[in-house]
Amino acid sequence: MKDFIKIDNSDNVVVALNNFKKGTILQPVGIELKDDIPFGHKIAITDIPKGGYVIKYGHRIGKVERPVSIGELVNETNLKTAIPQTGAYEYSPLPGLHANAESSPQICFNGYLRKNGDAGVRNELWIVPLVSCVNCVASELAKRFGNSEYAAGLDGVFSLTHPYGCSQLGCDHENTRKILAGLCKNPNAGGVLVLGLGCENNKMDKFKELVDTCDASRIRFLEAQSHSDELASGFEILKELAANMRSDKRRALPLSKLRVGLKCGGSDAFSGISANVLIGRFADMAIRRGASCALCEVPEMFGAETLLMERAISREVFDKIVDMINSFKSYFVNSGMPVYENPSPGNKAGGISTLEEKSLGCVQKGGKSPVMDVIRYAERIKSSGLTLLESPGNDPVATAALAAAGCQIILFSTGRGTPFASAVPTVKISSNTPLFEKKQSWIDFDAGPIVGGKNIDDISEEFFKFVIDVANGKKTKAELNGYREIAIFKNGVTL
Numbered sequence: 001m002k003d004f005i006k007i008d009n010s011d012n013v014v015v016a017l018n019n020f021k022k023g024t025i026l027q028p029v030g031i032e033l034k035d036d037i038p039f040g041h042k043i044a045i046t047d048i049p050k051g052g053y054v055i056k057y058g059h060r061i062g063k064v065e066r067p068v069s070i071g072e073l074v075n076e077t078n079l080k081t082a083i084p085q086t087g088a089y090e091y092s093p094l095p096g097l098h099a100n101a102e103s104s105p106q107i108c109f110n111g112y113l114r115k116n117g118d119a120g121v122r123n124e125l126w127i128v129p130l131v132s133c134v135n136c137v138a139s140e141l142a143k144r145f146g147n148s149e150y151a152a153g154l155d156g157v158f159s160l161t162h163p164y165g166c167s168q169l170g171c172d173h174e175n176t177r178k179i180l181a182g183l184c185k186n187p188n189a190g191g192v193l194v195l196g197l198g199c200e201n202n203k204m205d206k207f208k209e210l211v212d213t214c215d216a217s218r219i220r221f222l223e224a225q226s227h228s229d230e231l232a233s234g235f236e237i238l239k240e241l242a243a244n245m246r247s248d249k250r251r252a253l254p255l256s257k258l259r260v261g262l263k264c265g266g267s268d269a270f271s272g273i274s275a276n277v278l279i280g281r282f283a284d285m286a287i288r289r290g291a292s293c294a295l296c297e298v299p300e301m302f303g304a305e306t307l308l309m310e311r312a313i314s315r316e317v318f319d320k321i322v323d324m325i326n327s328f329k330s331y332f333v334n335s336g337m338p339v340y341e342n343p344s345p346g347n348k349a350g351g352i353s354t355l356e357e358k359s360l361g362c363v364q365k366g367g368k369s370p371v372m373d374v375i376r377y378a379e380r381i382k383s384s385g386l387t388l389l390e391s392p393g394n395d396p397v398a399t400a401a402l403a404a405a406g407c408q409i410i411l412f413s414t415g416r417g418t419p420f421a422s423a424v425p426t427v428k429i430s431s432n433t434p435l436f437e438k439k440q441s442w443i444d445f446d447a448g449p450i451v452g453g454k455n456i457d458d459i460s461e462e463f464f465k466f467v468i469d470v471a472n473g474k475k476t477k478a479e480l481n482g483y484r485e486i487a488i489f490k491n492g493v494t495l
Contacts, residue, residue: 003027004043005273005451008058013042013074015269015351017451026071035073040269040351040415040432042074054079057272059304061357076353081340083303083355085333087326091318094310097370099385107289109258109471110250111408112190115215119257120187121408121425121471122155123248125241127193127234128184130207131165131200134224138195141231145238153246154190156479157238160423160486165202167495177202178378179488181210182404184219185380188424190248191218191241193234198225217244250473256290258471259381261402261410261424262365263296265395267343268350268415268431272361274450275413275431280367281460282411282467283386287369292384294375294405295366296391296398298328302339303356304363308388313370320374324390331491342393346416365413377489381406395420396487403486409470417442421478423486425470428477429463444470444477 003026004014020026020037029045037043042056048068053060062079072078111119125145127138138159146157160183164176180202184192194211196204204223211219220237224230262279264271283293301308305325312318332339340355352358372385378401381387389405391398399410399422410422415431417439430436433448445466450456470476478484 006045007056007273010055010058012044012046012048012055014045015273016041016043031071034069034071037073038351042269042351042353044068044070044072044074046070053082056357057360059356059360061303061360062354074353075351076348079353081303081354081356083340085329085339089306089309089322091312091315092310093312093318097311097313099313099370099372107255107468108252109255109468110473111253111257111471112187112248113251113253114187114218118185118187118406119253119408120190121473122188123190123245124155124188125151125157125191125193125238125245126183126189127157127159127195128180129159129161129165130180130194130196130202130204132161132163133166133197133200134195135159135161137224137230137234141193141195141234141238144231145235150239150242154242158423158484162486162488164488164490166200168201168492169495170492172490172492173201175378176488177207177210179400179404179486181207182378182380182406183400183423183486184211186403186406186408186424188408189218190245191238192220193237193241194219194221195234196221196223198223254290255286256384258286258291258409259405259407260286260291260293260467261296261399261405261407262293263395263399263402263410264300264362264365264413265420266414266416266418267347267352267358267361269352270431270448270451271413271415272364273431274447275415275429276361276364277456278429278447278450278460278463279365279411279413281456282464283365284367284369285460285464287367287385290384292381292387293366293369294381294387294389294402294407295363296389296402297362297393298324298390299332299339299342300355300359300362300393301325302329302359303354304359307363308366308371311369311371313372317371317374321371321388324374324376324388328390350415365411375405377401378404380404392489394487396422396485397489399423399426400486400488409467411467413447414443419478419481419483421476421481421483421485423484425476426478427467427470441481442477
């Protein structure tokens with residue numbers, strides 16, 4: 001049995017499959033370890049001169065700051081990023097790129113068809129505050145109504161609270177409005193109560209213009225200052241919405257109605273080897289059947305962006321990717337921050353040393369399908385196939401953007417573990433089996449057997465069926481725990 005994984009033949013480091021003591025002979029290559037090597041960390045299998053590149057995934061993940069000898073631990077103490085603050089890119093598409101036709105046998109899921117043609121995988125009742133001042137009212141309404149007889153037959157009653165909606169200017173104000181409007185349009189919500197205060201910047205009449213394409217029978221509005229008892233008035237509106245929702249029934253729908261968000265958080269060295277690769281396999285399988293998948297986290301594309309650019313379906317899409325990458329780099333630079341201020345402490349403890357290394361693992365979630373479109377933060381998915389969504393890497397902010405973009409399910413890989421959940425069913429996939437065994441109340445699916453050598457095709461089929469089961473109504477661990485949250489991107493001043 002091997003003591004390590006070598007991802008690509010050109011790599012000059014391998015990933016440890018156990019905790020090793022200094023002096024251990026690495027099998028089957030017979031290399032003597034010059035350091036203690038933690039599980040998941042990198043071992044040099046060649047001598048690397050000062051300033052030389054470390055190769056993993058077949059790509060450069062940074063430069064060493066001093067000579068590194070064969071058998072040494074390679075981590076953030078001797079390896080540093082080589083990502084430039086800015087960069088120029090050339091259009092060089094992979095040969096043979098074409099839109100994915102539905103060449104695979106069609107698979108259906110049982111969802112809720114909405115009047116506008118969208119499909120939900122849940123039939124939930126959502127309360128969306130326009131401003132943080134009514135968060136307490138929204139939460140109390142969700143609690144009271146969710147515990148009442150009127151909620152029977154629904155998949156849940158939830159308030160999507162947040163800290164914004166007033167005292168914001170410019171793009172921050174627009175981002176809040178658009179994200180909340182996108183959430184109102186998410187088809188997992190069979191009914192939505194938009195709850196305002198009455199004096200906020202996020203004015204009700206202007207907000208209604210952003211959701212005017214919604215089915216009027218499934219979205220209602222209430223301003224708390226206009227009612228003597230906002231809880232009683234809100235409860236009555238929720239009763240009406242719930243009554244309308246009870247006529248909604250699951251029916252067989254094509255996978256072309258499915259939109260899946262692709263996200264990772266608390267990653268470790270195995271995320272890019274197992275869990276993210278598994279998500280990428282799902283994305284390709286679903287896209288071949290007409291589904292839409294959205295890959296976000298722009299800062300975690302830095303260092304691997306050219307792999308996405310070469311998959312752009314057209315020059316126009318390539319230009320959009322370049323603009324998205326450079327705009328986000330400019331956001332860092334204009335804020336006086338380096339573009340490579342990543343990975344997190346948990347990432348480093350798990351064996352990820354540089355942003356290039358993290359990004360090369362992160363983009364595995366996008367599979368191998370062509371990139372069909374690029375959308376900005378708070379925009380909605382417009383194309384089948386793979387879409388890139390502009391967002392930061394922050395988990396609540398990015399997943400809220402995916403839900404607002406129309407995703408009904410989010411696939412979330414993790415190597416360190418997190419209880420976090422978004423506004424829509426969030427499937428947690430562990431990159432390693434010890435995490436799955438330790439945190440079974442958090443993790444839905446274990447990709448760890450891939451590291452152990454189990455056939456990835458078999459695991460991919462199993463995982464695909466699992467996600468379809470979730471679309472059909474199977475509850476995720478986060479849903480069973482009652483976990484749910486959103487966050488909105490903020491850039492400017494608060495008044």
